[in-house]
Amino acid sequence: MPFALLLLGLAVFAQGTSEFMLSGLIPDIARDLRVTVPAAGALTSAFAVGMVVGAPLMAVLGRRWSRRGALLAFLCVFLAVHVAGAVTGSFEVLLATRVAGALANAGFLAVALVTAADMVEPEAKGRATSTLLGGITLACVAGVPAGALLGQIWGWRAAFWAVALLSVPALVAVARSVPGGAADPTPPPLRGELRALRAPRLLVTLLSAALVNGATFCTFTYLAPLATEAGGLSGAWVPGVLALFGAGSFVGVSVGGRLADRRPVPVLVAGGFALCAGWGVLALGAGDPVPALGMVFLQGALSFGVGSTLISRVLYAAPDAPTLAGGFATAAFNVGAALGPWAGGAAIGAGLGYRSPVWVSAGLVALALAVALASVLAAPALRPRRTAPSASDAAR
Template identity: 80%
Template sequence: MPFALFLLGVAVFAQGTSEFMLSGLVPDIARDLGVSVPAAGALTSAFAAGMVVGAPLMAGLARRWSRRGALLGFLGVFLAVHVVGAVTDSFGVLVATRVVGALANAGFLAVALGTAAGMVAPEAKGRATSTLLGGVTLACVVGVPAGALLGQLWGWRAAFWAVALVSLPAVVAVARSVPGGSADSGRPALRGELRSLRDPRLRVVLLLGALVNGATFCTFTYLAPLVTRVTGLASGWVPIVLALFGAGSFVGVTVGGRLADRRPGAVLAGGGGALCLGWVALALGAGRPAVALGLVLLLGALSFGVGSTLISQALYAAPDAPTLVGGFATAAFNVGAALGPWLGGTAIGAGLGHRSPVWVSAVLVALALVTAGFRTVRRRLVRDRDGASAAALRA
């Protein structure tokens, strides 16, 4: 893999830390700003909503700029809003910074996915995607637990300051490593890219990504109260549990990246089934610390292994839309990231307890499996029908 691809992962690390770190800060933010835990959890949904709206729009806008200029501009805005978030006493302003930060993150990731795919051979998109997303998993392993620890020691604002500081070397890394050519240099026209996005296979992959990522964020957003109020562990365990999930996600992305180019069907079918069963097992066994800790590690691996494979399959499904497919994949996955925490918070707010988000995660993955199964059966029926029609014509 090109070294520049790893440097892009540095910026993705900073942005991934911001996106995920609220899972360990939700209780403190709620208490400090005088809002409920579900309301504070909605900050994750606000970030995801900004990603959903911003990804395709920013991807289209970035076609007019150089790749380096687009990435640096998005990263600069991302850094600035975290400074504002660190000093504000208004929950409304904090929500606004999450939305604007998400727009910047969405634009950066959309351009970065297209850049990563263009750095490698056409048959190595899965590995390129997993390398780039390694920044997200590193955020889960190091950044998110560190953010939770900073929140416990010096308050949640310290975590926002830390993201801003980590973004500074990311700016230098992008400026030095990314070519300055036009983002749409040598690319198809915008109208041509939009036409290629109509592929039915792409639409199914994006729907599956939204459901799987919704399941991931539904439980991950409320992992801290699950650990402290259901599992019965002290608050000091929260960074450890988040690190376990992150370690699992790193393994999942690494293994998934190696298999995504060769055996994507096996990863999606086997990993998806295991993921659904894993969420059910966590919902039932969350009261036992050893069971909960082991399942958090496993579910991190399965969630990110399946999720990263779906992203690579989106890139394969729309080879003629190298700029926009990254934006639409980012948007689809963040539809899930917005929907998941909202569903989890709704379940908690309805009095169903802190296990309820885990059950919601299981249902979302089950829906993904049913959708994939229906698509497979329908494709086989169409193929058999076309084969029978061709045989009749030959007769």
């Protein structure tokens, strides 16, 4: 993999840390800014919505910029809003910085995905995608726990300063290492790219990616109460459980990236069924800590192995949308990140217990498999029918 691609992964690590770190900082933010905990929780929702809406919009905005210029612009905005968030005493300003940061993050990831795909051979897009998404898994393993620790020691603002400082070397690295080049004076027509993104095969892949990622974050969001309430572990185990899931995710995205280019169908079919069954096994066995911890690692690996393969298939399936494919892939990823926690929270709120989000995860993956199967069965009906040759044609 090109060294510049690893540097893009560093920037994605910083941004992934920012996206998920608030889970351990919400109570402190609420107390410091004198708002309720549910109000402070809106900071997480605002970031998720900004990612979903911002990915395609920012991809459109950056169509006439060089890719290095777009990456630098988005990263500068991301750094600036984290400095603003670290110093503000206003909840409204902090909320605005989260939306702006999400837009910049979405734009960066959208451009980075297509940039990474162009840095490698045409048949290596899966490995390039997994390298970028590896930054997100490392954020789960190291960045989020580190942000929570900084918040406990020096306050929640320290976590924002840390993300801003981590963005500085990423900014320098992108400026020095990512290929530049002038902006394309004649990018593909926007209408043509949007038409290409309506292809049934691509829509199925995007929907499947959203559902699988929704399943991932549905359980990941509620791993702490699952471990303590259902598994009987003490609160001291929670960081380790989260890190175990993140470690599995890193393994999955690394292995999945190597297989996604050569054997994508076996990865998606076998991995999808194993992922669905694994969520069921985890839900049933959550009360026994030892096998449950093993399943947490395995499900992290399967989730990101299958999920990263689906994202790479979006790039393969959209050659006629070179500037927007990354934006729609990013949006699908974050639709899942918003859908999953909401669905898991609704299940818990309905009194179904802390194992219920894991069952919801199993249902979301099962739905993704059903959608994929239905698209395969419907494919022959969508192809143009060949009419029998007429007598005059046969005589020619």
